[in-house]
Amino acid sequence: MNALTLSFTLNGNDVSLEISPNTLLVDLLRDKLRLTGTKVGCREGECGACTVLLDGTPVNSCILPAAKVQGKSLTTIEGLAQKNGQLTEIQEAFMHEGAAQCGFCTPGMIMNSTALLENNPQPNEQEIRQALSGTLCRCTGYRKIVQAVATAGEMKKSQG
Amino acid sequence: MQDTTEGKRKVQVHTKEKPDLDQLLGEPEKKLAVAGHSITRTDDPGKVTGKLMYGADYPQEGFLHGKILRSPHPHALIKSVDIEKAIELPGVAAVLTGKDVPGRNGFGAILPDQPVICEDKVRYVGDGVALVAAETEEIAHEALSLIRVEYEVLPAVFDPRDALEPDAPKVHEGGNLLSDNKLRKGNVEKGFREADIIMERTYQVPFLEHAYLEPDVTLAVPQRDGTMLVEGPMQAPFTVRRNLAAVLGVPVNRVRVRQIHMGGGFGGKEDSPIDIGCRAAVLANHTGQPVRIALEREEVTLQTCKRHPMIMEVKIGARKDGKLLAFEGVIYDEQGAYAGLGPVIPPAGGSHIHSMVMMPGPYEIPHAKVDAYLCYTNHPYGGAMRGFGAPQVHIAHEQMIDELAGELGLDPFEVRHINAFRLGSATATGQVLDQSVGLLDTLEACAEAFRWKERFGKNEYLNAESSKRRGIGMGMGWYRTSIGTAGDGCGANVYVHEDGSVLLYSGITEMGQGAFTVLPQICAEELGVAMEDVRLVQPDTDQVPESGPTVGSRSTTLMGNAIIMAVRQVKTSILEMASDMLRVPVERLEAKNRLIYDREKPHKSLAFKEVAARCMAMGKRLIGQGWWTPPAASLDPETGQGSPYFVYTYSTHMAEVLVDVETGEVEVTDYVAAFDVGKAINPKALEGQIEGGVAMGLGYALMEEVAMVDGIPQNLNLQDYLIPTTLDMPDVKPIVLEVENKLGPYGAKGIGEMPNIPATPAILNAISDACGGRVRSLPADPERVFMAIREAGGPPER
Numbered sequence A: 001m002n003a004l005t006l007s008f009t010l011n012g013n014d015v016s017l018e019i020s021p022n023t024l025l026v027d028l029l030r031d032k033l034r035l036t037g038t039k040v041g042c043r044e045g046e047c048g049a050c051t052v053l054l055d056g057t058p059v060n061s062c063i064l065p066a067a068k069v070q071g072k073s074l075t076t077i078e079g080l081a082q083k084n085g086q087l088t089e090i091q092e093a094f095m096h097e098g099a100a101q102c103g104f105c106t107p108g109m110i111m112n113s114t115a116l117l118e119n120n121p122q123p124n125e126q127e128i129r130q131a132l133s134g135t136l137c138r139c140t141g142y143r144k145i146v147q148a149v150a151t152a153g154e155m156k157k158s159q160g
Numbered sequence B: 001m002q003d004t005t006e007g008k009r010k011v012q013v014h015t016k017e018k019p020d021l022d023q024l025l026g027e028p029e030k031k032l033a034v035a036g037h038s039i040t041r042t043d044d045p046g047k048v049t050g051k052l053m054y055g056a057d058y059p060q061e062g063f064l065h066g067k068i069l070r071s072p073h074p075h076a077l078i079k080s081v082d083i084e085k086a087i088e089l090p091g092v093a094a095v096l097t098g099k100d101v102p103g104r105n106g107f108g109a110i111l112p113d114q115p116v117i118c119e120d121k122v123r124y125v126g127d128g129v130a131l132v133a134a135e136t137e138e139i140a141h142e143a144l145s146l147i148r149v150e151y152e153v154l155p156a157v158f159d160p161r162d163a164l165e166p167d168a169p170k171v172h173e174g175g176n177l178l179s180d181n182k183l184r185k186g187n188v189e190k191g192f193r194e195a196d197i198i199m200e201r202t203y204q205v206p207f208l209e210h211a212y213l214e215p216d217v218t219l220a221v222p223q224r225d226g227t228m229l230v231e232g233p234m235q236a237p238f239t240v241r242r243n244l245a246a247v248l249g250v251p252v253n254r255v256r257v258r259q260i261h262m263g264g265g266f267g268g269k270e271d272s273p274i275d276i277g278c279r280a281a282v283l284a285n286h287t288g289q290p291v292r293i294a295l296e297r298e299e300v301t302l303q304t305c306k307r308h309p310m311i312m313e314v315k316i317g318a319r320k321d322g323k324l325l326a327f328e329g330v331i332y333d334e335q336g337a338y339a340g341l342g343p344v345i346p347p348a349g350g351s352h353i354h355s356m357v358m359m360p361g362p363y364e365i366p367h368a369k370v371d372a373y374l375c376y377t378n379h380p381y382g383g384a385m386r387g388f389g390a391p392q393v394h395i396a397h398e399q400m401i402d403e404l405a406g407e408l409g410l411d412p413f414e415v416r417h418i419n420a421f422r423l424g425s426a427t428a429t430g431q432v433l434d435q436s437v438g439l440l441d442t443l444e445a446c447a448e449a450f451r452w453k454e455r456f457g458k459n460e461y462l463n464a465e466s467s468k469r470r471g472i473g474m475g476m477g478w479y480r481t482s483i484g485t486a487g488d489g490c491g492a493n494v495y496v497h498e499d500g501s502v503l504l505y506s507g508i509t510e511m512g513q514g515a516f517t518v519l520p521q522i523c524a525e526e527l528g529v530a531m532e533d534v535r536l537v538q539p540d541t542d543q544v545p546e547s548g549p550t551v552g553s554r555s556t557t558l559m560g561n562a563i564i565m566a567v568r569q570v571k572t573s574i575l576e577m578a579s580d581m582l583r584v585p586v587e588r589l590e591a592k593n594r595l596i597y598d599r600e601k602p603h604k605s606l607a608f609k610e611v612a613a614r615c616m617a618m619g620k621r622l623i624g625q626g627w628w629t630p631p632a633a634s635l636d637p638e639t640g641q642g643s644p645y646f647v648y649t650y651s652t653h654m655a656e657v658l659v660d661v662e663t664g665e666v667e668v669t670d671y672v673a674a675f676d677v678g679k680a681i682n683p684k685a686l687e688g689q690i691e692g693g694v695a696m697g698l699g700y701a702l703m704e705e706v707a708m709v710d711g712i713p714q715n716l717n718l719q720d721y722l723i724p725t726t727l728d729m730p731d732v733k734p735i736v737l738e739v740e741n742k743l744g745p746y747g748a749k750g751i752g753e754m755p756n757i758p759a760t761p762a763i764l765n766a767i768s769d770a771c772g773g774r775v776r777s778l779p780a781d782p783e784r785v786f787m788a789i790r791e792a793g794g795p796p797e798r
Helices: A025-032 A087-098 A106-119 A125-131 A143-158 B022-024 B044-049 B084-088 B137-146 B188-194 B237-248 B268-287 B299-302 B352-357 B390-408 B414-421 B439-450 B517-529 B556-584 B607-615 B683-702 B757-772 B782-791
Strands: A006-012 A013-019 A052-053 A058-061 A071-077 B064-070 B076-082 B092-096 B128-134 B148-153 B177-185 B197-205 B215-220 B226-231 B255-260 B290-296 B310-318 B323-334 B365-376 B468-480 B490-496 B502-507 B534-537 B590-591 B597-598 B606-607 B623-628 B648-661 B666-675 B732-736
Touching: A006 B064, A013 A025, A025 B597, A052 B666, A071 B597, A087 A106, A087 A143, A087 B044, A087 B226, A087 B502, A106 A143, A106 B044, A106 B607, A125 A143, A125 B502, A143 B299, A143 B683, B064 B137, B064 B268, B064 B299, B064 B683, B076 B128, B076 B623, B084 B092, B084 B137, B092 B137, B092 B268, B092 B782, B128 B137, B128 B782, B188 B310, B188 B365, B197 B390, B197 B590, B215 B268, B215 B607, B226 B237, B226 B268, B226 B310, B226 B517, B237 B255, B237 B268, B255 B299, B268 B299, B352 B390, B352 B468, B390 B414, B390 B468, B390 B683, B390 B757, B414 B439, B414 B468, B439 B468, B439 B648, B439 B732, B490 B517, B490 B556, B502 B556, B517 B556, B534 B606, B556 B590, B556 B597, B556 B606, B556 B607, B606 B607, B666 B683, B666 B757, B683 B732, B757 B782
Parallel strands: A006 A071, B064 B290, B226 B255, B323 B365, B502 B534, B666 B732
Antiparallel strands: A006 A013, A052 A058, A052 A071, B064 B128, B076 B148, B092 B128, B177 B365, B197 B310, B215 B226, B215 B290, B310 B323, B468 B648, B490 B502, B490 B623, B590 B597, B597 B606, B648 B666
16 A cells, blocks of 8 residues: 655644554554553543544544544643643643543543643533543543543633 | 642642641641642543554654454364465565464463464464564554465354353363352351242343544564563563563563553453463564554454353342342353453462352342353353453342342332341351441432432333333442452552652552542652652653552552552661751651751751751662552352452442333433542542443443354444443432541552442343333343333333
8 A cells, every 4th residue: 555645733843754544543553653641441432541632523543543633733641731830720730530430431531621721711510421422431431531521621711 | 739629728838838737738627738639630631632642653763563364263173374475575574473483472461361363273263373473553454454364163162051052162272161150158048948038030131342532553563682571561461471471481670571561451452462462572582673563443353352141140138128138159260261360270260250149149148159150152252341250240140239229129228238248247258357347328328319218110202192201220339459369469660860859669450440540649649759750750661560460449549559669668768867867756757848857846847858858968778669469358169258358348329310111212301420549649530430430330230241143243433332422321419438448558448349239230120110111131221121021021111
């Protein structure tokens, strides 16, 4: 199969590389780019552990051909914190509320929550539950995750 | 370190030259400085940034990819295995069959009856008949497709009762009855004669999948010194090591096992790492190269253990005021194809004995009898899953209590209140509960928070037009701490260094429950240092003492005690040295918040690190080794009488549901769960255990089941095997009560498994309360709820 040259913005940096056209985005990220924060739980777009943001929209990278990110902007969990290590409000809130247990769903949860707060900075509980309903967690029962997203919204507001 | 719940009373460590000791030591009633606080988890920074490495995240360069060829038949003889074409495929390093296993061709946590590679016969569709190692995953897959296996299909058995029939197909040579256990207390016939009412019911539960989000992975790496290193997510490194040694045919000290942070385990990663670990090690041993086996989600469901399905028959006798007089139970416990963690082979307890012990529930009943049969079948094998045989039997006794209350026209709260264990109660095994019995406290606290009395008996349709009707239900439960009858013991090492920093060596693993936070908390508390002074060493069997498995809700209590014992050895040196330095008798010295001071004249103090440096300079021991064994467990094999576990956790849950009586759909709308935990070492982490446990119990009640057709699991991935989402979960309100466990660190007892256990029957009871029908064969999905309503003669009147 012919190689494909893929150019996109990854966590704020321009990237250009050769890939095989049938490469899935999650494999490109994890195997080739060593960004292993994005997790694989089911490989059928069901669990949401592989969620990344494509032009700000959450997508399941385990069922998305890498070629689809051509010319677009991609954000993974590794791209959220600032260079100096400063975490985002959502990352801080997840720690504060105890929203991570085994942590395997956490990157997907945080990416979905990031997209939610971009569009709806002060979501209510039902909106949070709706936005995260495609991301499975087997450990927490979701209560502290929902609380963390609400707390992050409050933190953003108070920081103006 | 961040204290998130008790900011007002937070103890601060001062950097001023002259510390203000009153402030430093906190308010007088506040004795604990680190334990008992909701300290942020030590692994959180790695988890929220994606930096924490799970097994699948380790670089794959230099590894061969291992794959397992599985049987398509649930029961068949292997006539021949032709690997010739597969082995000739370029990029294939090895294709192995049963004869290539260097040592014992069998593994298992209790009984090694599962072949690493089947030679003569397959017993379930997850069984491996050949192993492949290749340079890429793709080549390995292709090699599997080139292996030709000739089978002779045998009749199979899929029901534990059928398995006991004399002419049933034999899964193993020794017959299908793996364990046969009895509990006999008092005289049930007498109890039934005295009863005003006798009821009999049968309850049934299916196979459940753990559905930990991280699929299993293992890395086997031959070492330069000839030993074998196996790494992976796992709950029981020492059990894995024991099996690896036997399978490789080497002594235990020639195998090294390192645990990698787990993406969930729930008991499942007690068995599965043995399974894939042994297989990867056999391939690595054969090729001399590192081998990685990473299971896909479908393979996890096909191959790894499940929660045991059971058929439970219950007969109960009571007075008309609800006092229980006699309980008789029969358990047909389905083990599946291999022994896993099920059987009772003394001193090993197995889940089966636990089911039997727990079956009559947390109630004082003068006469009890249980017969428990554990049977091989040709299904996947049963293993540990958050409750080790207890969730199933709670589904039976808790529904039975409600059915009894309904029949007697009593409030189920009252029936539970008069029968529940209290201090001094004797259990069905005759064990007198002599300490830390907070069951009634949980019942009362839960009822108050839920407003049970106001709500009970006031069910209504949502409104005049709605087909949705409200109902409430409760479930009570108890759960052991430790593995009890199996013999238990736990070791920890603590090293203090010259700068006051500490290394804590423990074999307890982290799977999300928070052990890597709670255990350093206990260490820091006991040593009198700060949380950040303690580094926990990742479990590595070459470094840490035998600690047993991370199961049985035992980690905080058993390892906590072992840590305290280890710390006390070190502390003796530290305090003796400080006594010399301060010229204050040892008995008057206190160590807290990195200081050692005279209790009577607190201004006389030294920095902990100063004393540690002095100890090191003077050649004093700063190494502590702790080993804690619970009080001896006992259980008579003939009568099932004795004290199998040294302490229990207790809980009451109350749920409100809305049942659509036209569709059978159920929504859980309100939830309170109360626990007696002894002592919460990290309250926030403990709440997390409660909320997550309720979610798992809700899934068991409403949606989870590994559907089997002719021995073949049908729902292999998460699209078909449903687990609760954000939209299924109510806002669970946890209540934490602390009735001190005199044998636990700071009074603690286990919490990991308890929370999911009463959740399932609480929801099932609420459904019945709402719709009038009762689902006795799980899950209570819309179809079964609908059928139950129909069997009850239609929906309740408006």
